Every structure is written in structure tokens, then in C-alpha cells.
Amino acid sequence: MSLQVTLKILRSRPHQEQRYDTFDVTVPDAANVLDAIEQAWAHHDRDLMFRHACHHASCGTCAVRINGREKLPCIAPVKDYDGGEIKIEPLRNFPIVGDLVVDVAPFFQNQEASDFIITRPTENELDGKAIAHTQGLDPESAPTVPFNRFENCVECGICLSACPTMSADYKFFGPAGLAAIKRQLDKTTDANEREKLLHLADDEHGVWRCHSAWECTEACPQSVFPAESIMALRKEINAQRFKKFFRL
Amino acid sequence: MSNPPHVIIIGAGSTGSATAHDLALRGLSVTVVERGEIASGTTGRNHCLLHSGGRYCVNDKEGAIECIEENLILRRIMPHALEMNDGLFVALDDEDYAFQEDFLAGCEECHIPAREIPVKQALEIEPFLNPKIKAAVQVPDGVFEPWRFCTSFLATAKKNGATIRNFTEVSDLVFQGSAVAGIQVFDHRTGKTETIGADMVVNATGSWAGIIAEMAHVNVPVAPTAGVMVTIGTRLNNMVINRMHKPHDGDIVVPVRNTSIIGTTSWRVTSPDAIEIPQDQIDKMMHAGELLIPSIKAGRQRGVMAVARPLIASANVDARDFSRTFEAFNHRKQGGAAGIITISGGKTTTARGMAEKVSDVVCAELGISVECKTKTTPLVSYRDFYN
Ligand SMILES: Cc1cc2nc3c(=O)[nH]c(=O)nc-3n(C[C@H](O)[C@H](O)[C@H](O)COP(=O)(O)OP(=O)(O)OC[C@H]3O[C@@H](n4cnc5c(N)ncnc54)[C@H](O)[C@@H]3O)c2cc1C
Ligand code: SF4
Numbered sequence: 079m080s081l082q083v084t085l086k087i088l089r090s091r092p093h094q095e096q097r098y099d100t101f102d103v104t105v106p107d108a109a110n111v112l113d114a115i116e117q118a119w120a121h122h123d124r125d126l127m128f129r130h131a132c133h134h135a136s137c138g139t140c141a142v143r144i145n146g147r148e149k150l151p152c153i154a155p156v157k158d159y160d161g162g163e164i165k166i167e168p169l170r171n172f173p174i175v176g177d178l179v180v181d182v183a184p185f186f187q188n189q190e191a192s193d194f195i196i197t198r199p200t201e202n203e204l205d206g207k208a209i210a211h212t213q214g215l216d217p218e219s220a221p222t223v224p225f226n227r228f229e230n231c232v233e234c235g236i237c238l239s240a241c242p243t244m245s246a247d248y249k250f251f252g253p254a255g256l257a258a259i260k261r262q263l264d265k266t267t268d269a270n271e272r273e274k275l276l277h278l279a280d281d282e283h284g285v286w287r288c289h290s291a292w293e294c295t296e297a298c299p300q301s302v303f304p305a306e307s308i309m310a311l312r313k314e315i316n317a318q319r320f321k322k323f324f325r326l
Numbered sequence: 327m328s329n330p331p332h333v334i335i336i337g338a339g340s341t342g343s344a345t346a347h348d349l350a351l352r353g354l355s356v357t358v359v360e361r362g363e364i365a366s367g368t369t370g371r372n373h374c375l376l377h378s379g380g381r382y383c384v385n386d387k388e389g390a391i392e393c394i395e396e397n398l399i400l401r402r403i404m405p406h407a408l409e410m411n412d413g414l415f416v417a418l419d420d421e422d423y424a425f426q427e428d429f430l431a432g433c434e435e436c437h438i439p440a441r442e443i444p445v446k447q448a449l450e451i452e453p454f455l456n457p458k459i460k461a462a463v464q465v466p467d468g469v470f471e472p473w474r475f476c477t478s479f480l481a482t483a484k485k486n487g488a489t490i491r492n493f494t495e496v497s498d499l500v501f502q503g504s505a506v507a508g509i510q511v512f513d514h515r516t517g518k519t520e521t522i523g524a525d526m527v528v529n530a531t532g533s534w535a536g537i538i539a540e541m542a543h544v545n546v547p548v549a550p551t552a553g554v555m556v557t558i559g560t561r562l563n564n565m566v567i568n569r570m571h572k573p574h575d576g577d578i579v580v581p582v583r584n585t586s587i588i589g590t591t592s593w594r595v596t597s598p599d600a601i602e603i604p605q606d607q608i609d610k611m612m613h614a615g616e617l618l619i620p621s622i623k624a625g626r627q628r629g630v631m632a633v634a635r636p637l638i639a640s641a642n643v644d645a646r647d648f649s650r651t652f653e654a655f656n657h658r659k660q661g662g663a664a665g666i667i668t669i670s671g672g673k674t675t676t677a678r679g680m681a682e683k684v685s686d687v688v689c690a691e692l693g694i695s696v697e698c699k700t701k702t703t704p705l706v707s708y709r710d711f712y713n
Contacts, residue, residue, distance in 0.1 A: 079605070093517060106602055108630050113600070120600035127493055127514050129363040131370030133631035134557040136582055137473035139363055153629050176515050179363075179493070186712035195406050196474070200564065225411045225564045228471060228583040300584070 079107045081156050085118055087126065088167040091176045099123070100163070111151035111164060112140050115178075127177035135299060138232030141239070142178050143167045148236040148297045169239035171248070185235050188251055192278060194258035196233075198265060200225040229261060230300045237294035237304050249283040253294035253304030256285060260307035263314070276318055279311045286312075330355050331525040331692045334509055336496050336538055339369035340472070340674040341652075342530035343479035344681035344700075350486035351703060352685065352696040357522060358480065358488065359511055361495035365476045368532050368598070369674055371633035373555055373589040375566060375580050376400065376408060376468030377675040380415055380440070381573055383432030384425075389651050390436040392676045397466060399678060404705045407474050409582070413467025413566035414448060417460040418617055422571045426461055429570055433465065440465045454562045454621045467566040469582055472674060477708035479677075484713075485706055499527070499541045499666070505658075506542055506665035526688050529668040532636035533598035539655075544662035546655060548670055550598040550634035553590035554607040559628035562586045562619050569618060576614025585628060588615035598634035607632070636670050652676065654684045656691065667691070 082104050090096040101118035112130055119126045129139040133152045140152050145165050156164075172180035237253035238244050244252060259279045263272060279285045288308050295305040333349050335342045338360035350356045360366075379393035401410060417423040433440035441464050448462035449455055480490050493514040500508035500521050508523040529538045529546075539546040561581050569577035575591045588611045595601055608630055615622040652672030658664035669684040682698045689696060 091515070091517060106605065108603060108605060108608055108627075110629065116600045124495075125514055125517075127362075129366075131363055131365040131473040132374075132471070133371050134555070134582075134585065134587060134629040136374075136471055136585070137365070137370060139473060152631075176493070183712040186709045190707060190709040190713075196471075197406055197409060227409050227411075227561070227581070228469075230584055232583075 080104050081107060081109065083114055083156055083159070084163045085114055086163045086165045087115070087118070087177065089177050090174055105156055107157065109156045111144055111149070111154040111156055111159070111166070114156055114164070115151060115166065127175070127179045129179050136228075136232060138234035141169055141234040141236045143169065143239065148239045150234060150236070150299045153299065169235055171238050171241065171244040172235065180235070182235060185238060185252065185254070186233070188255035189233060189258055192255065192259045192262050192275060194262055195265070196229050197226045198229055198261070200227045231257060231261075231302045232300055234299065236297050236299060237302075240293040240297035242291050242293060243287055243289050247283060247287055250287050251279070251281070251284050253308065254302070256288075256311060257302050257304040257307040260311055263311075276311070276315055280315045285315065327525050327692070328355065331694065332357065332523070333526045333528060333688060334359065334522060334524040335528045335530055336509065337367065337530040337532060337534070338364045338476060338480065338490065338492060339367045339530065339532050340365070340476055340677035341532065341669055341672065341680055342528070343476040343483070344677040345528055345530055345669065345684055346483040346488050346490070347479040347486075347705070348678075348681040348685040348698060348700050349688065350483040350488040351699050352689065356483060356488035357524070358483070358490045359494040359496060359509065360490075360492045362493060364480060364492055365473045367534070368633050368636060369472045369476060371631045372472055372674055373578065373580050373587060374469050374472060374582050375578065375675070376470050377673060378413060378465040378467045379436050379438045380413065380429070380433060380465040380467065381568060381578070383436045383438055384428050385572060386651075387432070387436055390432065390438065392651060392679055393673070394436060394438045394466075396676045396679050397468065399701050400470075400675070401468070403700070403703060404475070404478050407470065407478050407708065409469035411468070411565045411581075413465050413568055414452065414455075415463045415465065415568045415570035416448070416455065416618065417462075417570045418456065418458070419460070422569065423460045425571050426463070429463065433463075438465055452563055452565065452567065454619050455567065456618055456620055461570070463570065464565075467568070469566065469580060470674065471582065474708045475674060477711045478705040481708055481711035482703075482705045484711060490711075496538060499538075501663075504663060506663050524665075526692060527666045528684060528688060529666060532670060533634045535636060535668050535670045539657075539668055542657060542663045542666045544655075544657045544660070544666075546668050546670060548636055550595050550636065551592050552595045552601050552632050552634045553592055554603055554611060554630065554632040555587050555589035556608055556611045556615070556627060557629040557631075558586045558588070558615075558622055558625035560584070560586065560625055562621055562625065567618050576611045577618075579615055579618055579622075586619070586622070586625075588612070588622065592635075595634055601632045601634060603630055603632045652680045652683075654680075654687050656687055658691070
């Protein structure tokens, strides 16, 4: 069984006028929109620019807008867009490199500013014993180290595209960056490190710039809840100010 | 020859990325060209398993030893880009149970740390594991995230002076006499075709290596064999769960972040571009996964992907039995064009080792002698790629 779909893709290059191109492709039933984009590239236009790597919502590279909504096309089933055309456009609030490819450099520089480490000790979500790994070096050692896992955030930039503040202030640190600060804050007890992180968030382009539209949390494909992190950071910053004021 | 010599690497999968890092660290001038996004070929879509070698320790000892050596090195040079939770090999039936002896002997022979753990304990650690398992052995498997794996190598290469150009596709090679002296590329950003000169070209295009080799009028026997993987939208295991038997279709469940990925099958394809996934391959995966972790049946399929292995073809063997070890072809020595070397085969786990071997060949061809330092050099953050 297979599905026929028409993709309407926004094409642009620095040296070209923007335009929409349509591609008719046939994909297997289980295909996601990313597979359809790849078919368009493979069989119709090898100059179509799009980002992709893992095809399972882990690398975060493929984010685009599908029919106006920010999505990871690698986990957006074609059959959910029954019949009609599927309109595909690049993310908003990023400079466009070409077609569906946007420049993620400023975004990653923000992510780096908080030294956000993409692994973390596992929360015991499997309900099993979160005991230890051997680090591969000493299988005889007593289990002491908790399991680790990658953070939920795949750094896809979807929340920045969905964020109304971001389109008003390009210097805004952005939902993902602020959520990363919160994650790092939760991982450390070091007072200096915490101070540094809160200082980074406590900025006119930081947590105070957010208008609480909650679009980021709504759009995030990975249940990172950036808006909640921003609110929590505000609380922590206020608490710290309070302490400082009264020299507690 | 320019000073330092200029080497062009075609392809930014795990092989090309690790090679860029190795050569840049040796002080060479390096340019990487990749037709699309980093890791948009086979690497990005692989099963994310940092092999301990356990999977190969009975049938492919050479491959297994490479895996464990590289596994231990990667843990040191990119600790923040790995989930290091080990793996379990579990026996589901009597045949698997009988295989355990060979498996443990294989691990020992290949120096893979392995320990049997009581079934009760295994089920405590992995509550979703099939409760009927007959035995469990723990080995140091791990999990990487392919795009960040490659980007970490490239970020470090860039820090050491390398130029990385993605969305830049090689359309032809440039010759000086009969020797390759550079490449012709089409830059998708600008729409312009240009040539870039090089003292040496490394063809690290994996399943596409045959196409570049053809441009150099040489033959590389790549046999693309596809594999499918199914992602379940819940993490059902802490450790990598392998079935303890001879490698088979769908016998590994790799946990990544908030998902579990079942893989993988193996079938020959004619072109590695945009492989269409047959539904029966997906069904086969689900079934094999359910045997290991029954809750997979109730799980939500979150993604399905397929991609081709860049295996070196040898006549008359089953796709699954091709050696997983890699090969660096110095075409000049085989009577072909000078100035180009092809590196193909292998695994992402062994990318650093492959890079060391091909970089040694490159340096020997260029008549320079610099030691490889990648075993002990920590990689910078993948995000520094964007600095
Ligand atoms: C189904 C499957 C599962 C696997 N699972 C694992 C695993 O769990 N663990 C593991 O360690 N290994 C695994 N492997 C093996 C591993 O993925 C591969 O060996 C490895 O990714 C090969 O990397 P590469 O860099 O050689 O090739 P690729 O990653 O394919 O890189 C080649 C690059 O060259 C580029 N290119 C092609 N033509 C051109 C051109 N003309 N100009 C410019 N660039 C070009 C491509 O876009 C591509 O990015 C798996 C393989 C498969 C098929
Ligand atoms: S917070 Fe969510 S939407 Fe934002 S970058 Fe991370 S995964 Fe993407």
C-alpha cells in the first residue's frame, strides 16, 4: 500500500526570488513527511535543500513548519495529512540559508553559553532500579553510578520559531536556551555555577522578556516545557534577589 | 604541494568527520565537503549503538576487537555525548541458552568485559524485559547520537583549522595528468560550481563511494544493504538489550533519550538514496522486538527509518556475513589514479580507528610522518561547530 501526496515547498536562496514548488510523490503507508521530502529530493530536484540526519526525533535537525505549524517532519505521519497538499516552510525567526535550511549558529551559541550538557542522570522513569553502569572499565565494581541518558531537548529550534517574543526581539535568549539554563541549574549545587547561570537568565533579553504566550511549550515535540522553566527561573531569581537584599 | 599539504575529504558521515579531526590534529590543511547536512547519509540514520563488540565476538572476532578498543577510547574523548549504560545479552530459548558458552568465550577472547547476572537482578534493572529470559550477560555497550557524534569531531577539526562545507556536492574530480588534483563542487547555497585543488582527496562517501570512485575511473565494490529500524515513543529499557544468539534480524533494542529503537534487518538495495521501507520489514521488527520486550506491542510507533550499510562486497556471501571491518583503498597502488584514497565499510563505533588508518595512508602518500593523537585528545562540544 502506498500514499500519494503533493508537497508545496517554499524555495529560496540569497540569489533567488522566493517561490513555492509543488512535488507529487508516492510514499509507503508508514512514511513520515520527512520521507516525502526526501523522495522529492531523490526523484525530482537534487537542489532541494533540507536538513536531516536521524529520522527519529533525536538529532533535531529537520524542524520545519508543516501547514503553518512547527513540527519535526521525521515523526509527522503523512497519513495524518489526509488527501490535500502539505505546505512546508522553513522555521521562522532564523536567517534562511536556502529552501528549508536555516542558520542555527546563533541558537547553538546561546545553548553553549549555559554549558548545557546533553546527558543527565536518569530519573527513575522506567520504575526499575536505576542502578549502575560499569563505565565499561570495571565490570566487577560495585554499582554506584546511576544510569544516564540524553536530555529531552533535541535542540531543534521549534520553540524559537513558535515564540512571539523571538520575532519582536532577535536578541531574546529564547525558550530552549532558558530551559537549558534551568536544566543546568538543577544539575549543580555549586554556588558560583548557580550564580553564573542565574545571571545569564536575569537579563533584559532573558527571562524578563518573555510575554508568557506559552507557544513554546505548546509546540515543543519533546515535552521540555520551556515556558514552565522560564517561570521557575523567574522565581529563583526573585528568591535570590530577596536573599541578597536582606543579606540572608 | 602546498605547505601544509591540503587534503579534501568528501562526505561528513562518521568516517569523514573522524578523518577530518585526525588530519587537522596532525597539522594538515583540511577541507570537508558534504552534499547535505552533516550525517545525512548512513551515519545519521543508524541504530546509535556504541558496540561493545559483543554482537560480533563469535562470528567476527576482528570486528569485535576493533569495537571494544574504540568503545573504550570514545568514552574518554566524548564522554558528554554518550549514554553509557551498558548492554544486556539475553537468552530467550534453549538454543540461545546453549549459545551462551560460545558467547562468553568469544567475549573473553576479544577482551570484552562481560559478566553473567542473575535473571532476577536483570529483571529488577529492566522491568519491561521478557520475564521468561533464561540468562543475561552484561557488557559495556553504549549509545551515541549520530549527528552529535559527527559534529563533535567536526567542531574539533574546525578548531584545529579545518574548513567544513556542507550543502556542497562533488560533481566531478579534477586531474593533473592521470592523478587526481582536486574536486569540482556545486555549492547548493550559492548555485555556483567551483573547483578546489588538493594534494590528496579522501573519498569517505560510504554507500556512495562507488560513484566518486567512478569519477576517478577506479572500481570500489560497495554493496549497499539496507536495514530498517522502528522507534517506540517510550523508553522501555535502561540498557541496550541484545538477543544472545548469532546476529539475526531485529535482535537489538537500543534506548535513546525518551525512546527505544528496535533494529535491524538486512536486504540488498540498488541505490542508497531514499530507501522505501517495505511494511513486512516493519512487522518483522515489531515482532522481534516484542520477544525481547513484550510492552513494545502496546507502544506507539514514533518513527521508522531505513538506511544502507556501506559494506565491501565479496562474492557469494549473505549480506549479514560481510565483514564489518573497513578497508582503505589506495587506488594508486592498485594501478588506478594517484591522489585519491577511498575509505569504506566499518561502523560508526570504529570511525576513529578507521580515520587513523586512512590518515596514516594519506600521510605516507604525501611523504610526511606525523603521529596520530586522536586516542587521547578530548573532543570539544559539538556546539562549537557553530562558533
Ligand atoms: C541499518 C544500519 C544500522 C547501523 N547501526 C549501527 C550502530 O548501531 N552502531 C554503529 O557503530 N554502526 C552502525 N551502522 C554502521 C554505520 O552506520 C556505518 O558504517 C557508518 O555510518 C558509515 O559512515 P560513513 O561516514 O562511511 O558513511 P555515511 O554516513 O553514509 O557518509 C557519507 C556521506 O557522503 C556524502 N556524500 C555522498 N555523495 C557525495 C558527494 N557527491 N559530494 C559530497 N558528499 C557526498 C553523503 O551525503 C553522506 O553524508 C549501521 C548501519 C546500518 C545500515
Ligand atoms: S525546548 Fe523543545 S522545541 Fe525547544 S529546542 Fe528543545 S526540543 Fe526543540
